[in-house]
Amino acid sequence: MTQYPILAVTAVAAEADALRAALTDRPGHGLLEIAAVGVGPAAAAAGTARLLARRDYRAVLSLGIAGGFPGRADVGGTVLGTRTIAADLGAESPDGFLPIEELGFGTSVLTTDPALLKALAEALPHAVTGDILTLSTVTGTAATTTRLATRFPDAVAEAMEGYGVAIAATDAGLPFAELRTISNPIGPRDRAAWRLADAFAALRAAAPALLTLC
Numbered sequence: 682m683t684q685y686p687i688l689a690v691t692a693v694a695a696e697a698d699a700l701r702a703a704l705t706d707r708p709g710h711g712l713l714e715i716a717a718v719g720v721g722p723a724a725a726a727a728g729t730a731r732l733l734a735r736r737d738y739r740a741v742l743s744l745g746i747a748g749g750f751p752g753r754a755d756v757g758g759t760v761l762g763t764r765t766i767a768a769d770l771g772a773e774s775p776d777g778f779l780p781i782e783e784l785g786f787g788t789s790v791l792t793t794d795p796a797l798l799k800a801l802a803e804a805l806p807h808a809v810t811g812d813i814l815t816l817s818t819v820t821g822t823a824a825t826t827t828r829l830a831t832r833f834p835d836a837v838a839e840a841m842e843g844y845g846v847a848i849a850a851t852d853a854g855l856p857f858a859e860l861r862t863i864s865n866p867i868g869p870r871d872r873a874a875w876r877l878a879d880a881f882a883a884l885r886a887a888a889p890a891l892l893t894l895c
């Protein structure tokens with residue numbers, strides 16, 4: 682019987698290259714197809730859908746670096762999404778943010794496949810598990826950080842692609858999971874404080890766990 686590969690989607694080539702480098706020559710790496718599709722939810726959704734249309738896959742993963750909510754996910758750490766949430770998809774109102782659920786346009790919350798999450802959590806016992814937000818804009822003020830942390834008490838991280846990848850996976854009827862490594866604390870913009878080397882080292886360290894899914 683054919684065993685279809687798992688599609689692992691990153692935003693940028695550096696993330697995909699880090700994962701590939703960590704998996705070269707490991708048994709099973711041929712069953713994990715890694716592709717960079719661009720930054721942001723629109724590029725992620727379009728790129729993932731394009732790849733899913735070309736051949737059959739068994740599951741879809743969104744992988745890469747992320748910002749961590751202070752006190753919930755440390756820089757250099759690894760997080761696993763229980764849900765991916767489009768945190769800025771909806772409407773502002775004088776009474777607060779209205780998610781698309783309240784507008785009648787679908788769901789901003791997609792739940793991770795339980796079997797994928799269980800397998801990843803077992804392979805990565807030090808990973809923090811919680812909701813991962815998807816935003817088109819990197820948070821850069823204390824006010825937005827507080828607002829998001831309050832609206833999403835179970836959120837551990839924010840990134841820019843998970844929801845787009847998850848929408849494409851769901852549309853194709855495939856299970857989805859998101860894994861992120863933390864490059865920066867979410868908060869007032871301080872690009873010099875981003876610890877990309879730590880996040881990429883954590884991404885390489887987490888890569889073998891992906892093969893337990895294959």
Ligand SMILES: O=C(O)c1cccc(C(=O)CC[C@H]2O[C@@H](n3cnc4c(=O)[nH]cnc43)[C@H](O)[C@@H]2O)c1
Nearest residue numbers: 692720721746747748819820839840841842864872
């Ligand atoms: O420095 C900037 O102004 C800037 C603006 C947009 C994007 C970037 C990135 O380097 C992000 C690339 C990539 O990283 C993920 N990421 C990492 N940290 C965060 C964060 O705190 N909030 C949202 N996304 C983050 C994201 O998924 C992007 O793909 C820099």
